[in-house]
Amino acid sequence: MVAETNTPERDESDAVGSVARDQIKAFVARIERLEEEKANIAADIKEVYAEAKGMGFDTKVLRQVIRIRKQDRNERQEMEALLELYLGALGEI
Amino acid sequence: MVAETNTPERDESDAVGSVARDQIKAFVARIERLEEEKANIAADIKEVYAEAKGMGFDTKVLRQVIRIRKQDRNERQEMEALLELYLGALGEI
Amino acid sequence: MVAETNTPERDESDAVGSVARDQIKAFVARIERLEEEKANIAADIKEVYAEAKGMGFDTKVLRQVIRIRKQDRNERQEMEALLELYLGALGEI
Amino acid sequence: MVAETNTPERDESDAVGSVARDQIKAFVARIERLEEEKANIAADIKEVYAEAKGMGFDTKVLRQVIRIRKQDRNERQEMEALLELYLGALGEI
DNA sequence: CCTCAGTGGCATTTCC
DNA sequence: GGAAATGCCACTGAGG
Numbered sequence: 001m002v003a004e005t006n007t008p009e010r011d012e013s014d015a016v017g018s019v020a021r022d023q024i025k026a027f028v029a030r031i032e033r034l035e036e037e038k039a040n041i042a043a044d045i046k047e048v049y050a051e052a053k054g055m056g057f058d059t060k061v062l063r064q065v066i067r068i069r070k071q072d073r074n075e076r077q078e079m080e081a082l083l084e085l086y087l088g089a090l091g092e093i
Numbered sequence: 094m095v096a097e098t099n100t101p102e103r104d105e106s107d108a109v110g111s112v113a114r115d116q117i118k119a120f121v122a123r124i125e126r127l128e129e130e131k132a133n134i135a136a137d138i139k140e141v142y143a144e145a146k147g148m149g150f151d152t153k154v155l156r157q158v159i160r161i162r163k164q165d166r167n168e169r170q171e172m173e174a175l176l177e178l179y180l181g182a183l184g185e186i
Numbered sequence: 187m188v189a190e191t192n193t194p195e196r197d198e199s200d201a202v203g204s205v206a207r208d209q210i211k212a213f214v215a216r217i218e219r220l221e222e223e224k225a226n227i228a229a230d231i232k233e234v235y236a237e238a239k240g241m242g243f244d245t246k247v248l249r250q251v252i253r254i255r256k257q258d259r260n261e262r263q264e265m266e267a268l269l270e271l272y273l274g275a276l277g278e279i
Numbered sequence: 280m281v282a283e284t285n286t287p288e289r290d291e292s293d294a295v296g297s298v299a300r301d302q303i304k305a306f307v308a309r310i311e312r313l314e315e316e317k318a319n320i321a322a323d324i325k326e327v328y329a330e331a332k333g334m335g336f337d338t339k340v341l342r343q344v345i346r347i348r349k350q351d352r353n354e355r356q357e358m359e360a361l362l363e364l365y366l367g368a369l370g371e372i
Numbered sequence: 373c374c375t376c377a378g379t380g381g382c383a384t385t386t387c388c
Numbered sequence: 389g390g391a392a393a394t395g396c397c398a399c400t401g402a403g404g
Binding site for chain 5 (some may be wrong): 389390391392393394395396397398399400401402403404
């Protein structure tokens with residue numbers, strides 16, 4: 001794991017030390033917990049698409065709509081960032 | 094959205110019908126809601142990695158650990174499925 | 187290089203065979219040639235930004251403008267793809 | 280675009296001035312032209328990798344080869360620069 | 373020097 | 389199930 005601050009040189013057989021070891025285990029547990037939640041939500045999304053498909057909607061079109069709306073949001077944010085840049089730059093004239 | 098069962102030919106001005114239209118909007122809303130939750134959890138995971146990094150752990154190795162453990166779980170599940178298959182086959186002899 | 191179709195078992199000392207060897211060299215040469223062209227163009231772009239900066243323009247803003255215009259193009263393409271999807275789906279009703 | 284030297288305070292309606300405006304448009308056009316060329320070459324490279332893959336070569340290994348050779352070139356250049364430095368220093372003795 | 377945008381590589385997912 | 393596409397992460401290099 002190469003945690004310099006957590007793995008000082010030591011004589012004992014364990015290379016990382018029980019403290020660092022516990023920290024690693026805690027991080028792994030937290031991440032795996034969150035990954036599980038994320039996977040569950042991904043499964044939910046999949047279900048929604050399946051449900052829409054079951055009602056006769058074209059999931060390909062639906063996905064595209066979602067993508068375009070997401071792009072819209074991103075572009076709006078970029079425009080705001082550009083405005084910030086402009087205003088900041090104007091202030092420096 | 095091209096839902097054959099929901100968009101019969103019609104004389105009215107709206108091409109898709111208000112019912113299908115509402116259904117589409119509902120699906121989009123549900124998916125976007127779930128996508129947002131997923132993005133939040135992804136951000137949480139990122140934070141955890143950042144925290145671990147801040148404590149001197151190598152995130153690259155940490156990610157590998159997570160990946161390997163996930164693979165192990167998958168393999169274990171496959172083995173169990175195979176076992177089920179064998180046992181079922183034996184029961185049919 | 188692990189090219190199963192190009193590396194039959196053979197008694198000779200070379201593991202890959204002269205044919206596969208030549209093919210690999212040709213691929214590497216082609217890629218490196220293209221990579222070089224790409225690097226040259228990247229250098230040209232850098233020069234243009236430098237020139238703009240030299241004339242008093244804010245390169246950060248300029249980059250943002252380029253990025254937004256690129257997003258616009260992408261979104262336009264996505265919209266066209268969506269239209270294609272719609273039309274194709276309508277044709278199947 | 281916030282070009283102090285090109286956008287003096289002015290009474291006219293246009294905020295940036297038609298000259299600066301044209302300059303900006305020219306820069307954007309030049310950059311977008313070059314970006315397009317770069318994207319085309321990147322697509323070509325992708326095609327070459329795909330072709331190699333289609334002939335049974337492992338693209339992952341191929342990429343590694345390209346990367347290592349690039350590193351070698353860089354190191355060689357650094358060595359030559361170092362040699363130049365040494366020789367120049369000797370000439371000043 | 374340090375932040376940050378851009379880019380390449382990798383993993384996952386999706387479609388066939 | 390395998391190839392193709394998308395998204396994500398790490399890294400390098402540019403700009404301040």
